[in-house]
Amino acid sequence: MNATRATSHTTGDAPAYVQALLSRALDAGLTDLYLIPDRDGLDLSGRQASGARVALDRLPAPFGAQCVARLKVLAGMLTYRTSTAQDGAIHGIDGHPHAELRLATLPTCAGERVTVRIVQGQARPPGLDDLGFAAPAVAAIRRLLQHPAGIVILTGPTGSGKTTTIYAMVRDLLARGHSPATLITIEDPVESALEGISQVELRRDDPAWGYAEALRAVLRHDVKTLVIGELRDREVTRVALDAALTGHRVITTYHAGDIGGVYARLLHQGFEPFQVAAAVTGVVAQRLLRGRADGAPVPVAAVLEADDAWREVVMAAPGLGDLRRRAGAVPGADLEAAARDLAAAGRIDAKEAILL
Structure with a gap:
């Protein structure tokens, strides 16, 4: 990776340097790039699929700032805005037309820190069957998608x-006849283009156009399936739950750690147990674990399909510990059990399952 110095910072050509850096990161199969500033310059490092960190380069502060600005241009960010965090994405670079690079900046006392998450693109975007989940988990996700209304939380x-x-869930819906005209996504930012789909992108530089505002606007259209990038706050969650209860299929993510944690956080935010029980169709919890053979990521997923028995559990508003225990007893919803199955099959070390 130090060969990125071939288009060296000594030339002062930031665009060429950034192009070489990204190309070589993709060629090397890195999963992340980190540009971390200090008082004297910018440290570049990467993360391999095994999780190991590798040092890449050290740039002088002025040239490092130029490279950060170049990355922001490529990702559609505002280069002059350096005192607030921004998100963006680069869709393909020379030699890697299908790659997706997701950027996040963070202002620090020493300058802007940048994290680049690298998704190695494929000529054919992955479907549910290509994700590497166990067959029962894939079948459970498909059953969740058969419900015309309700919210599916990842x-x-x-x-x-x-x-x-x-x-992959969206592609599965489209492959099964869902009209693209009635499927809308709200993302921050849009990370992959979906042909024929209306994708709404949010920008942090426009406080008047956030998830809540976009969600209300989208619901004025003829939408049957709504993808929300994240249930970021209580107001967004409230509107999403209401949408699920009024005949919309909602697919979204929620930071809660595990299946029991999803329900516990929803209840802790003050939503009525009957509202949560009625609106949530199911929850998918997933992780990437280190493979035993070569350290490459191995995906694992657990899926809870909400039935009447589970809704009765939620209606009682149990605490986090009880929710986790009860969810773990639902077939297919125990993430640790799914990881132990991977260990038994020799795909991961047993300690990986314990670390969950």
Whole structure:
């Protein structure tokens, strides 16, 4: 990776340097790039699929700032806005037309820090059957999508593949005859183009156009399936739950850790147990674990399909511990059990399942 110095910062050509850096990161199969500033310059490092960090380069502060600005241009960010966080995406670069690079900036005392999440694109975008989940989990997700109304929530750590799963769910709906005209997404930012779909992109530089505002606007249209990038706050969650209860299929993500945590957080936010029980069709929890053979990520998923028995559990408004225990007893909804199955099959080390 140090060969990125071939288009060196000594030339002062930031666009060429950034192009070489991104190309070589993709060629090397890195999953993330980190540009971290300090008082004297900018440290560049990457993360391999195994999780190992690798040092890439060290740039002088002025040239480092030029490279950060170049990345922001490519990702559609505002280069002059350096005191607030921004998100953006780069859709393909020379030699890697299908790659998706998701950028996030963070203002620090030493300058802007940049994280680039790298998604190695495919000529054919992945469907549900291509995600690597166990067959019962894929079948359960498809059953959730058969419900014409209700909210399907995906949860898991940052970088666990939730957005990739959502896009695969959308493609599955389209393949099964869903009209593109009645499917709308709200994303921050749009991370992958879906042909024929109305994709609404939010920007942090426009406080008057957030999730809540976009969601209300979208619901004035003839939408049957609504994809919401994230239930970011209580107001967005309230509108999403109402949409699910009024005949819309909603697919979204929610930071809660696990299946029990999703329900516990919804209840903690003050939503009525009957509202949560009636609106939530199911929850998908997913992780990426380190593979035993080569350290490559191995996906694992657990799916809870809400039935009447589970809705009765939610209606009683139990605490987090009880929710986790009761969810783990539902067939297919125990993420640790799914990870243990992977360990038994030799795909991951047993300690990976314990670390969940």
